[in-house]
Amino acid sequence: MTNAMDYELPEEMIMLRDMARKFAADRIGPNAREWDRTGQISPEVIKELGELGFLGVLAPEELGGAGIGYLGMSVIIEELARQCGGTALMVAAHNGLCCGHLLVGANDAQKKKYLPPLAKGEMLGSWCLSEPNSGSDAAALKTTAVLDGDSWVINGSKIFITNGAQAGVFIVHARTDPEASKAKGISSFIVERDTPGLEVGPKEDKMGMRASSTVPLTFDDMRVPRENLCGELNKGFYDVMRVLERGRISIGTLSVGLARGAFEESVRYATEREQFGKPLAKMQAIQFKLADMAMQIDAARLLVRKSATLQDAGKSSNLESAMGKLYASEMATRVCLDAIQIHGGYGYMKDIPVERLMRDAKLCEIGEGSSEIQRLVIARQLLDLPK
Numbered sequence: 001m002t003n004a005m006d007y008e009l010p011e012e013m014i015m016l017r018d019m020a021r022k023f024a025a026d027r028i029g030p031n032a033r034e035w036d037r038t039g040q041i042s043p044e045v046i047k048e049l050g051e052l053g054f055l056g057v058l059a060p061e062e063l064g065g066a067g068i069g070y071l072g073m074s075v076i077i078e079e080l081a082r083q084c085g086g087t088a089l090m091v092a093a094h095n096g097l098c099c100g101h102l103l104v105g106a107n108d109a110q111k112k113k114y115l116p117p118l119a120k121g122e123m124l125g126s127w128c129l130s131e132p133n134s135g136s137d138a139a140a141l142k143t144t145a146v147l148d149g150d151s152w153v154i155n156g157s158k159i160f161i162t163n164g165a166q167a168g169v170f171i172v173h174a175r176t177d178p179e180a181s182k183a184k185g186i187s188s189f190i191v192e193r194d195t196p197g198l199e200v201g202p203k204e205d206k207m208g209m210r211a212s213s214t215v216p217l218t219f220d221d222m223r224v225p226r227e228n229l230c231g232e233l234n235k236g237f238y239d240v241m242r243v244l245e246r247g248r249i250s251i252g253t254l255s256v257g258l259a260r261g262a263f264e265e266s267v268r269y270a271t272e273r274e275q276f277g278k279p280l281a282k283m284q285a286i287q288f289k290l291a292d293m294a295m296q297i298d299a300a301r302l303l304v305r306k307s308a309t310l311q312d313a314g315k316s317s318n319l320e321s322a323m324g325k326l327y328a329s330e331m332a333t334r335v336c337l338d339a340i341q342i343h344g345g346y347g348y349m350k351d352i353p354v355e356r357l358m359r360d361a362k363l364c365e366i367g368e369g370s371s372e373i374q375r376l377v378i379a380r381q382l383l384d385l386p387k
């Protein structure tokens, strides 16, 4: 299928897309069913993703990254998601959240220390905001960080942390001023995996995105060097908002990739499967479904790439990122459900990829701000309401 806006992609982005498409088809697609079953992406493929530069898409070249920006990231993640949502989520959280936060908040010394190994894929990164009692209301987080001599002592817990099972570095958000109003007393910290007091819990047994790891974390008098404060003291939540504004581009493009996978599988199946003496694709009811799927996928891609292009031009994309993420994620669930319908009973079976794509797609309506929160973000900006 010709993708809308691909005609506007610069030549180097088309080459990047083709490289990502081939890698994903050769190395990810054939393993996706198995990784979904075992909950584990093969370490060799993670290494290869690093060698291709896919784990350093946002980091500048002088820090070991590919420096290809948000449009480049959106092109790559769509191709990975087309084959395996869990792999795409791992790459999205690593680049968009962990590396993204370092790029927004870290000082030069921190960037030089942490970005090169992350960008080369020598280690994965996690970003830790959600807690048992604060999800959508993230600024209500309860984890505390108290300065004691040359270290911050962090106590509390996090849940649902992507890449947590393998990550070498965690960006942890904690309350540093208990007196300040919710969002004003939060700071961010860089935490290395072997830090005493950090306990990584067991992997969650999830509905979808199963290839990516999701874990709870506990901090028990975890001592982090004073210099690992990332960004300004008590201003961490503003960095969190900037990171999410950009991170939502990756969830939007991931949704587009999942939906495209479901659509392409449906076209193939509808062409091959015959009922009443003709292929399903000759039936108008199926043709209309396919037409609607293709239209929605292209519309979502246009919205998501608009926010990526704004970010790459150094402009704010808060409204556009929320619109892209909201539209693309809800579209992906609809398209995947239609794909299952087109596959009939076979679509309900685990051996057929659309079943997995549908389970993966549902997460995109929840993670990095649920659909309801995106609607609030959009409405606040349209109506100029206080945040």
Ligand SMILES: Cc1cc2nc3c(=O)[nH]c(=O)nc-3n(C[C@H](O)[C@H](O)[C@H](O)COP(=O)(O)OP(=O)(O)OC[C@H]3O[C@@H](n4cnc5c(N)ncnc54)[C@H](O)[C@@H]3O)c2cc1C
Residues within 6 Å of the ligand: 093, 127, 128, 129, 130, 134, 135, 136, 137, 159, 160, 161, 162, 163, 206, 209, 214, 363, 366, 367, 368, 369, 370, 371, 372, 373
């Ligand atoms: C697979 C997976 C991976 C994740 N990865 C990470 C990660 O790497 N790092 C991280 O920090 N977090 C991560 N999360 C957490 C994710 O960001 C949260 O689940 C999400 O923000 C929603 O929070 P919650 O689950 O606590 O739901 P809640 O906030 O409890 O919301 C429950 C429901 O109420 C709705 N709701 C809440 N407030 C409002 C409101 N004001 N108006 C209308 N409706 C509202 C929500 O939209 C939702 O439908 C992950 C979650 C999952 C499932």
